[in-house]
Amino acid sequence: MAAPQPKTKPAVDDRSDLFNEEFLKKLEYLHVVSRKVFSGRIRAERKTKKVGSGIEFADHRKYYAGDDFRYIDWNLYGRIDKLLLRLFEEEEDLYIYILVDCSQSMGIGNPLKLHYAMQVGAALGYIGLANLDRVAIIPFSDDLKGRMPPARGKGRIFKIFEFLRNVEMGGETDLAACLTKFVHQNKRRGLAVVISDFYDPRGFIDGINALRFNKFEPFVLQVYDEKEANPALHGDLTLVDCETGELKEVTITKRLLEEYKKQHEIWCGELSEFCTARSIPYFRTHTGIPFDDLVLRIFRIGGFLR
Amino acid sequence: MLALSLNPPIASGTLATIAGVLGALAVVAYILKMRRRRFEVPFSSLWHRVLKEKESTSLWRHLRRILSLLLQLLIIALLMFAVLNPKLGSQPKDAKNVVIIIDASASMKTADATPDEKKNPPPKTHEIKRILQAMSTGSRSVTIGKRKYEWPRKEYAEDEAKRVKAAQKLLADMASDNKDKARQAMMAARTVVQAAVNSGNSRIEAAKQKAIELLDEMGGADKALILKMDGQSTPMGRFSDDKLKLKKQVARITASDTPADLHRALSAAVDALRERDNPMIVIVGDGAYPSEVLRLASWDKSKPIVVDTSELTVAEVRSILKKITRGQYFGDQAEAKAALAALDAKKPNAV
Numbered sequence: 001m002a003a004p005q006p007k008t009k010p011a012v013d014d015r016s017d018l019f020n021e022e023f024l025k026k027l028e029y030l031h032v033v034s035r036k037v038f039s040g041r042i043r044a045e046r047k048t049k050k051v052g053s054g055i056e057f058a059d060h061r062k063y064y065a066g067d068d069f070r071y072i073d074w075n076l077y078g079r080i081d082k083l084l085l086r087l088f089e090e091e092e093d094l095y096i097y098i099l100v101d102c103s104q105s106m107g108i109g110n111p112l113k114l115h116y117a118m119q120v121g122a123a124l125g126y127i128g129l130a131n132l133d134r135v136a137i138i139p140f141s142d143d144l145k146g147r148m149p150p151a152r153g154k155g156r157i158f159k160i161f162e163f164l165r166n167v168e169m170g171g172e173t174d175l176a177a178c179l180t181k182f183v184h185q186n187k188r189r190g191l192a193v194v195i196s197d198f199y200d201p202r203g204f205i206d207g208i209n210a211l212r213f214n215k216f217e218p219f220v221l222q223v224y225d226e227k228e229a230n231p232a233l234h235g236d237l238t239l240v241d242c243e244t245g246e247l248k249e250v251t252i253t254k255r256l257l258e259e260y261k262k263q264h265e266i267w268c269g270e271l272s273e274f275c276t277a278r279s280i281p282y283f284r285t286h287t288g289i290p291f292d293d294l295v296l297r298i299f300r301i302g303g304f305l306r
Numbered sequence: 307m308l309a310l311s312l313n314p315p316i317a318s319g320t321l322a323t324i325a326g327v328l329g330a331l332a333v334v335a336y337i338l339k340m341r342r343r344r345f346e347v348p349f350s351s352l353w354h355r356v357l358k359e360k361e362s363t364s365l366w367r368h369l370r371r372i373l374s375l376l377l378q379l380l381i382i383a384l385l386m387f388a389v390l391n392p393k394l395g396s397q398p399k400d401a402k403n404v405v406i407i408i409d410a411s412a413s414m415k416t417a418d419a420t421p422d423e424k425k426n427p428p429p430k431t432h433e434i435k436r437i438l439q440a441m442s443t444g445s446r447s448v449t450i451g452k453r454k455y456e457w458p459r460k461e462y463a464e465d466e467a468k469r470v471k472a473a474q475k476l477l478a479d480m481a482s483d484n485k486d487k488a489r490q491a492m493m494a495a496r497t498v499v500q501a502a503v504n505s506g507n508s509r510i511e512a513a514k515q516k517a518i519e520l521l522d523e524m525g526g527a528d529k530a531l532i533l534k535m536d537g538q539s540t541p542m543g544r545f546s547d548d549k550l551k552l553k554k555q556v557a558r559i560t561a562s563d564t565p566a567d568l569h570r571a572l573s574a575a576v577d578a579l580r581e582r583d584n585p586m587i588v589i590v591g592d593g594a595y596p597s598e599v600l601r602l603a604s605w606d607k608s609k610p611i612v613v614d615t616s617e618l619t620v621a622e623v624r625s626i627l628k629k630i631t632r633g634q635y636f637g638d639q640a641e642a643k644a645a646l647a648a649l650d651a652k653k654p655n656a657v
Contacts, residue, residue: 105348199349238342241350259356
C-alpha cells in the first residue's frame with residue numbers, strides 16, 4: 001500500500017545563505033578559541049601509541065635480528081656496548097568523519113534541523129581542518145548519500161561548504177545500516193561525529209555500537225527542534241510521519257501533550273544514558289541555540305579534540 | 307393527566323422524507339468536517355508510545371467524537387417534533403368542537419354599566435374638549451373632577467391610529483377661526499365622545515370580553531368557530547385552534563341595528579357542527595333566548611351541548627364546560643344553574 005505523501009512542505013530548504021561571511025567569521029573565532037583551549041599542544045599531531053618513524057624520541061629497545069640498522073643508537077653502543085634501537089612516536093593525522101543525518105525528519109523546524117546540523121558539522125570540520133586533521137563529510141539517511149573524501153588544511157573548508165550545499169535531503173533514518181556500511185567503507189579509524197535527531201524507529205543502539213565495535217570513537221550530537229519537544233497542537237489532527245507517511249488520528253488534549261513531552265524526554269534520556277554509560281561524548285541541542293555556542297560548549301566539555 | 311396530541315400540518319410521509327434528508331445532510335456535513343487538519347511530525351513512534359497508553363480511554367474519545375453529530379441529529383429531531391405541532395391537553399378524540407355565537411343585535415348596543423343617566427350624565431361641552439385631547443394622545447381614560455371617563459381600546463393598531471387622528475382633526479377644527487366649521491366640529495366631537503364613552507360600557511364589549519375569556523379556556527386540540535348573530539348569522543372564520551386568530555375575529559365584531567335571529571344562528575351552528583366530535587354551542591349575549599328554540603339545536607340522533615352564558619360568569623361557564631358530558635344541553639339559565647348545582651352536589655359527570 002502506497003503511503004500518502006504529506007501535503008505540505010514545512011519549510012524551504014534554501015541553503016544559499018547557510019555558509020555566508022558571517023558564518024566564516026564565527027568559524028575563525030571558534031578556531032582561535034580552540035587554539036587557546038588546546039594550547040601547549042604541538043600542532044598537527046596526535047600522538048599515537050604506535051611507535052615508528054616520527055621525529056620525537058620515545059624510547060629504546062633491544063635490537064633483534066632483522067631490525068633496521070638505521071635506527072640503532074650508535075652513541076649508546078659506544079658507551080655501553082649494547083645494540084639498542086631508538087624508537088620514535090609515530091605522528092599520525094586524526095581522521096574526523098562527520099556524519100550528517102539528512103533524512104526527511106531533519107527537514108523540520110525553523111531553522112531546519114538539517115541546516116543547523118550542517119552548520120555545526122562545518123564548524124567542527126573547520127576546527128579539524130585548521131588542526132591539520134583529515135576531515136571527511138558523510139551524509140546519510142536510509143543509506144550513505146555520497147561522501148566527501150578526507151581532506152586536510154583550512155583551505156578545504158570551501159569544498160566542504162560546496163559539498164554540504166549539494167547534499168540531497170530525504171529518505172528514512174536507518175542508523176544501523178548506514179553506520180555499519182560506513183565502518184566497512186572506512187578502514188582508517190578515527191573520530192566519528194554523528195549529527196542527527198536519532199529519530200530511528202529501530203533505535204540507535206545498533207548504529208552506535210557498530211562504530212564502537214570497529215574501534216571508531218563515536219561522538220554523538222543530537223539535534224532537535226523546540227517544537228518537537230513542546231508541540232503547540234490542539235484539536236483533532238491527523239499526524240503524518242514525514243518519513244514513512246504513516247497516518248495517525250489523534251485528538252490532542254492537554255494531558256496527551258504532557259504525556260508526549262514526557263515520552264520525548266524519555267527517548268532523549270535513553271540516548272543520553274546509553275552514551276554516558278559507554279563514555280561516548282554526547283551533546284543534545286535544540287536549534288534555538290546558536291551553533292557557535294554549541295561548539296564552544298563542546299570545547300569546554302571536551303571530547304572533540306584531545 | 308398530561309396528554310399530548312400531534313397535529314402534523316403536512317402528511318407524515320412528507321415529514322419523514324424531510325427529516326431523513328435533513329439527517330443525511332447533517333451526517334454528510336459531519337463527515338466532511340471530520341477531515342482533520344494534517345500535521346507533519348518527524349517521529350510518529352513517539353506518538354504511538356503515547357497513544358498506546360491512552361487506549362483505555364478511547365471509548366470515551368470515540369463517544370465524544372460523535373457527540374456533536376448526535377447533538378445535531380437531536381436538534382433536527384426536535385425541529386421535526388415542533389413541526390408535528392404537539393399540543394398539551396385533551397387527546398384529539400376528547401377535543402371539543404365549539405361554535406361560539408356572539409349576539410350582535412341592536413340590543414347589544416346598550417350600555418348596561420351606565421343605566422342611570424342622572425348619575426352618569428353625558429360629558430358636558432367643556433369636558434368634551436379635554437376628553438378629545440386625551441383621546442388624541444392615545445390614552446383610554448381621563449378623570450375630570452370626580453368622574454372618570456373611559457373608552458375601550460380599539461382592537462387594531464390601525465383603528466386606534468384612526469381614532470387618534472380623528473380626535474386630532476376635530477380638535478384642530480374646533481380651534482378654527484371659521485365659526486361654522488368650529489360649531490360643526492363641536493357637534494361632531496360630542497357625538498364621537500359620547501359614542502366612545504358609551505361603547506366602553508356596551509353589552510357587545512362585555513360579550514366580546516367574555517368570548518375572549520372563554521377562548522382562553524380552550525384546550526390545545528379544541529377547535530372553535532366564531533359566529534356573529536344578528537338579523538343573519540355570519541361566521542367570522544373557519545373552525546380553528548389558533549386562539550390568536552379567533553380572538554381577532556371576536557374583536558372585529560360590532561353590534562348591528564337588526565334584531566337577533568336565534569333560530570337561524572342555531573341552525574347555522576348545527577350545520578357547522580354536524581359530523582364533528584364533541585359538538586358544543588356557546589351563546590354569548592344579553593340573554594332572553596327562548597329555551598324551546600335552544601332545544602331545536604339537534605340533528606339526526608345527537609345533540610350538541612348548548613350553553614347560554616348570558617347570566618353566567620366566566621368562572622361558572624368554565625366550571626360547566628369542565629363537568630358537562632356529551633349529549634347534555636342547557637336550554638336556559640335556570641336549567642344551567644340547576645345542572646351546575648347538581649354537579650356540585652353529586653359526583654362529576656353524573657347529570
